[in-house]
Amino acid sequence: MYFKDSSDRTIPLEKCIALIFTNNKDPLRINLEKIVSLRNTSTHFITEDYERVYAPLFQACVINFTNKIQEFHGVDITESIPQNFLTLSVNLDDLTDEQIRAKYTPQLAEKLIIDRNDIEITTEKTNHKFAITIQQNLYITKKKKDADFNISVTRDANAKGNIIKELRDPSNTHKFSFKHLMEEINKQLKDQNIPFSHSNSSGKSRDKFNTHDLNEFIKFYNMKKEPKYSYEHVIGNSTQYSYSLEAVNFIVGEIKKKPERIISDIKKANKKR
Incomplete structure (x- = not known):
């Protein structure tokens, strides 16, 4: 967005968000403001575990974008980008406080822990517009055409596993x-x-x-x-x-x-x- 009386001056992103989404309690606005805050400091805090902490925010933002571009402009983004490309692929392993502190400097570790806890608490108080929990579920099917990849089951395998029959x-x-x-x-x-x-x-x-x-x-x-x-x-x-x-x-x-x-x-x- 630009100033009306000066087209070479742009309005800050934070101001744009406040003008478009006037309710400061709206989870969608909170999501955008949190991501902007991350953008402003991410140069100093990008790590290999970055995605595990912030992926729920980014996934919600992608879904919010698809909904709002449809609402504001009548554009169905799935006609240009397949639905599966709108789902983020991330590392989903658990990330404990001990693991974070063991890998990073005290300042960076505390930053990641505080942000992760803040996201979890805010998620509980809001809805899926702020953050979306990302998880993967594997199912075994005998219908080859329905499978994303193939496996074989053998009793002689070095790595043992069990077939889970219930969610x-x-x-x-x-x-x-x-x-x-x-x-x-x-x-x-x-x-x-x-x-x-x-x-x-x-x-x-x-x-x-x-x-x-x-x-x-x-x-x-x-x-x-x-x-x-x-x-x-x-x-x-x-x-x-x-x-x-x-x-x-x-x-x-x-x-x-x-x-x-x-x-x-x-x-x-x-x-x-």
């Missing part, structure tokens, strides 16, 4: 209840300006994705049998399901292909089964 922490990997899954899908449809609509047999149209639509999707794609989409919680004689962010992205992606007829097509296909 250990579904509260992190599959955090959406049925209701929250539907709400997140509607939020993504709105954020991405996807013109979803469905007309019933009487010709009445609606633009909200509802519980009936979600049930049709789950049934058609057999999502309750796909570990990457759902997790089964068995409590006594009761069974409940929670769903992953991957389930959100998949459903939104399918709606985006044909937003005005996807539900009608799925319903017809389900009736034929």
Whole structure:
């Protein structure tokens, strides 16, 4: 941004952020201000562990950018950059205080520890617009076409391993209840300006994705049998399901292909089964 009366003078980035995002409690603004602060001091604090401390901030910033460029300019960045290129690839090993202090000078170690703790605390108080926890999950499948890479299992291997048959922490990997899954899908449809609509047999149209639509999707794609989409919680004689962010992205992606007829097509296909 430039001064109106002097086009050769630019407004500082901090001022631009304050002018555009006027709410100083907005997690998106806090994210940008934190990254600007890191930029201003990063020359002195870049280390091999930099990414492990700050990656959640950068990942949130990438997602915020894709949403805001769509909102402000009507540009869908995924049409130019594949979705998988918008996910950061980082070292995800745990980084303890002892490891930091053993590797770096006291000044640098304390800087990393303080920043890491500040990010973690702020993340707990805000939402995914400030920071996104980055993690990787590996699943073993017998469907070769669905695999990202191939492995072989042998009892004679020097390195021993176990095949994990259950997700250990579904509260992190599959955090959406049925209701929250539907709400997140509607939020993504709105954020991405996807013109979803469905007309019933009487010709009445609606633009909200509802519980009936979600049930049709789950049934058609057999999502309750796909570990990457759902997790089964068995409590006594009761069974409940929670769903992953991957389930959100998949459903939104399918709606985006044909937003005005996807539900009608799925319903017809389900009736034929």
